[in-house]
Amino acid sequence: MATALKEQKFVEGIRGCSDRIRRLWEESVHGSVPSISMERAVLLTEAYQQYEGTCSIPVMRGKAFYYLMAHRTLYLGRDSLIVGEKGPRPWAAPTFPELCCHTLEDFDTLNSRERVFFKVTDEDKRIQRDVIIPYWKDRAMLAKMNRLLPQRWQKLFAAGMYTEFLQQRGPGHTVADGKIYRKGYGDFLRDIQKQIDSLDFNNDLDALEKREEWEGMTWVCRGMILLGKRYAALARDMAAHEKDPVWRRELLDIAAVCDVVPEHRPQTFRQAIQMYWFTHIGVTTEMNNWDAYSPGKFDQYLEPFYDRDLAEGRLTRDQAKELLEALWIQFNNQPAPPKVGITLKESATYTDFCNINTGALRPDGTCGVSDVSYLILEVMDDMRLLQPSSNVQISQKTPERFLRKALEISRKGWGQRRLSITARLSSRN
Template identity: 30%
Template structure:
C-alpha cells in the first residue's frame, strides 16, 4: 500500500483547497501582525514619489548623484515614520498594511493613466486613496513628462523592435511579443554589504568619505567634477539614514510615553535606544544588528526600485557573531532571536513591488523576497504569464 507524504507547505495548500483553516504551530507576535494585514489589498503610498519630485524640482542642473542624495535626505526629513503595533524591528516605506512605492523617475510619464487601472486590473491590483490619486495627477506626473527612463528607453529602440515591444495605438503599453524589463529594474538579485554597516556604521562610512573628500585636488577637473559630487552624495546619504533612524527613535519614545502596558512601553523604549545607536554606529548586540540590517535594506528600496530581490545575503555569517556573543552573555535566548527574525520577515512581506504597467504586474506578481503574496479575497484561477 502506497502512502502520500506531504510537506508542511503542501499540507497548508491542501487544507486551503478543502476550505480548512490551517493553524500555526505556535502563536507569535508575527501572527498578530500578519492577521492585521493579510487580507488587505496592497495600497499605493505616494510619499516617496511626492518627496522625490519636490526635491528634484529644486536641484535641476546639479550632478545626478548629488540630486539623488538630496532627494533621499528630503525623504528622511519629511516622510512619515512608523512604529507598528507589536513590532520589534521597525521601519517601513509606506502606510500601514501592504504597500507599494512610486518611482516616477522610471515611469512617471504613465502615472496619470496607470492609477486609473490599478485598483481593478487582474494582475497585482493596488488600492489608491482619491486624495493620493489627485496628488499623482496634479503634483507628481506633470513634472516627469519627458524626463523618465521609460521614455528614453522607448526612443532608443529601433522601429523594428519598437513595434514588437509597445502598442502603437496606446503609447508604451506592452504587446507581450518582446517584453522589456529594464524599466521594471529586473535583475537576478542585489546583495548589500550589510557586514560593513554592522562593523563600521554609517557614521564610520561617512567619516571615511569625509577623509577622502579632504584629500581631493582642488585644481583637478576629475576630482571636482566626478569624485567630489560622489563623495558629497555619500556623506549626505549617510546623514539621511541616520536622521531617518533618529526620527524612528523619536516616534518610539512618543509612543512609550503614552503606552499603558508596561511591557510594551519597555519594548518601545528599547526600540528608541536601538534606533539612536544604529545604523549610525557599529552594532553591539544581535538586536542592534538586526535593526541595522533592516534599516539598510529598506532605505535601499526607498533610494531606488529593484525589480527583483534585495537579498539578505549570508545572514548566518554576518549575524552569528552577535548571536553567539549575546547567547554566551545571557542577553538573548534562541526563542527571542527567532522572534526578531519573524518580525523582520513580516516587515519584508508588507512591501509589495508596484508596477504601473500590466506587463510588469503580471511578470512580477510576488513579494520582494520571491515568495507568493498573501492571497487576495478572490478565488485563484489559471493564468498565462508573459515571458521575456
C-alpha cells in the same frame, strides 16, 4: 467547500513562536490591503523641484534621498520588534516616477484587477494627474530611453513583442556584504569625508567627478542616520503617551536600538537585525531594484552577535527566533513596486524576490552552519510567508542533520515559499 477546508487547515498550521508573532502574521497576511502610496513620488518631486539645476546629479540624488528620510511618514505598529516600511504603512507600495511614470490607465488596471491588485484612491489619481505626470512624463528614465529608440522598436513594443523590465528599475539581484555589521553610517560618513579631503585636484583628472559622487554619498549617510533618529524619537513619544506598561517598555527598547543603529555599528543580535533592515528599507526606497536586494549570508553575519548575546545573558534562543520571525513579517509587508504598461498587465506577483542564503561555506573554506542557520530553517518552516525567498547552500562539509532538516522543509512546498537547495561540492580537507 473542500478548498475552503484546505485553506483553513493551512492557516491553522501557521503558529509562529509567540502570541506576538501570531498577531503580526495575521495582520500581515489577512489584515493589510495592498495599496499604492503616493508619498514617495510627491516628496521626490518636491526635492527635484528644489534641487534640480543647482547641483550635480549624484549630489541631487543624495539630497533627494535625505529629503525623503526627513519628511516621510514613519509607521510603528503595536507589537513591533523590527521597524521600517517602504511606505507609510504595511503593504503600501511607493512608485518611482523618476524611472517610469505611471499613466492613469495603469492605476485603473492596478485598482480593478481581481488578483495582485493595488488599491488606488481618487486622491491618488488626482495627485498622479496634476502633480506627478506633468513633472515626470518627459523626465523619467523610461521616457528618455524611448526617445532614443527607433520607430521599429516602438511598434514592436506597442504590439507586445517584448516588455521594458530593465527600463523601469535599477540593477536588481543585489546582495549585501558584511560591512554594515562592522561600521555604522556615521563611520561611513567619516570615511567618505576623508576621501573628499584627500582629493588632489591638481593631478587627478577625475577628482571633480569623485567629489560629486562622494558628496552624494554623504547625503545618503546623513539620511540613514536621520531615519534612525526619527524612529527613536517616535518610539519615545509613543511611550510617553502609552498606558500599557509592557508596550511602553518595548517602545523604549525600540528607541534604545535606534539610538545605536544605523548611525553606529550594531553591538547586539537585535541591533544587527535592525541595522540590516534599515539598510534594506533605505536601498529599496532610494531605488526600485526589483528584483531583489538580499542580505547575503545572513546566518554568518548574525552568528557573532548571537553567540555573544547568549554568552552574556542578553538573549535566549527563543527571543532570537522571535526577532527573526518579526523580520520575516517585515519582509512580507513590502510588496514589489507595481510595473508600468504591458509589464504591469503581465506581472502577477507581490514578491520582491529577496533571498536568504543559509549554511554556506565561510571565507576560509570551513562549514558555515551554526545554530543561527538552524534557527533560520525553523523560521522558514514556521512562517510560510510569500517573502522572503529562501535557499540553503550545501557542500561536502555540510552536517547531515542540517541537510536533512533543509530537505524536510523543502518537500513541504508552499509555492514561492519553498526552499531551494544549491549544492556546492568542496574538498573535505
